Amino acid sequence: MAIQNIFDAVMEFKDSEIADIVQIEIDAGTDISVILNDGLIGAMDEVGKKFADGFLFVPEMLMAAQTMKAGLEVVRPYLSETDAKPRGTVIIGTVKGDLHDIGKNLVAMMLEGAGFKIVDLGVDVEPAAFFDAAKENRAELVAMSALLTTTMPAMEECVKLFKNAGLDTKLIIGGAPVTQAYADKINSDGYSADAPGAVELTRKLIPRA
Numbered sequence: 783m784a785i786q787n788i789f790d791a792v793m794e795f796k797d798s799e800i801a802d803i804v805q806i807e808i809d810a811g812t813d814i815s816v817i818l819n820d821g822l823i824g825a826m827d828e829v830g831k832k833f834a835d836g837f838l839f840v841p842e843m844l845m846a847a848q849t850m851k852a853g854l855e856v857v858r859p860y861l862s863e864t865d866a867k868p869r870g871t872v873i874i875g876t877v878k879g880d881l882h883d884i885g886k887n888l889v890a891m892m893l894e895g896a897g898f899k900i901v902d903l904g905v906d907v908e909p910a911a912f913f914d915a916a917k918e919n920r921a922e923l924v925a926m927s928a929l930l931t932t933t934m935p936a937m938e939e940c941v942k943l944f945k946n947a948g949l950d951t952k953l954i955i956g957g958a959p960v961t962q963a964y965a966d967k968i969n970s971d972g973y974s975a976d977a978p979g980a981v982e983l984t985r986k987l988i989p990r991a
Contacts, residue, residue, distance in 0.1 A: 826892055868897060903915055909940035
């Protein structure tokens with residue numbers, strides 16, 4: 783099955799080859815949703831499973847995500863021509879005072895590969911910027927990252943801003959010093975210790991329409 787070539791390219795980190803492989807499938811008339819779901823998303827789901835089982839580690843996940851993203855860039859122009867719509871919109875960023883972005887970037891790529899529209903605000907993001915972006919994009923979910931314990935209070939500040947405004951946007955958090963206990967303490971909607979977990983959590987919080 784030709785679609786297996788796309789799946790294998792992601793699993794084997796063939797970032798320089800995947801664009802051509804995806805284009806061959808498009809030119810052959812393969813349905814865009816099949817390329818997306820069975821090839822790219824299917825491969826990233828498998829990457830997540832292998833990470834959970836201890837067969838892949840963060841560097842390999844990052845390489846797979848970069849390969850998937852290269853394939854997604856080829857598919858993207860065709861998505862508007864089909865009925866394929868994002869599963870939802872996610873605002874993502876590293877909180878105020880924190881400049882770390884490797885984990886955040888990996889989560890963003892994996893969420894995009896899972897079919898979500900991603901609005902990446904970058905690093906050192908003020909709570910008001912998360913709030914404004916969520917309103918402007920009508921986002922279903924905001925994902926915040928922190929790698930420093932000193933920047934974690936910005937997460938609580940952001941959660942309070944959303945809750946006080948009465949927005950029903952879901953808020954999830956992650957990063958090395960973050961825990962489920964802290965997520966519960968600040969009344970966020972969820973926490974994940976890693977990128978595959980963040981994808982699974984987002985899927986639960988934004989059910990497919």
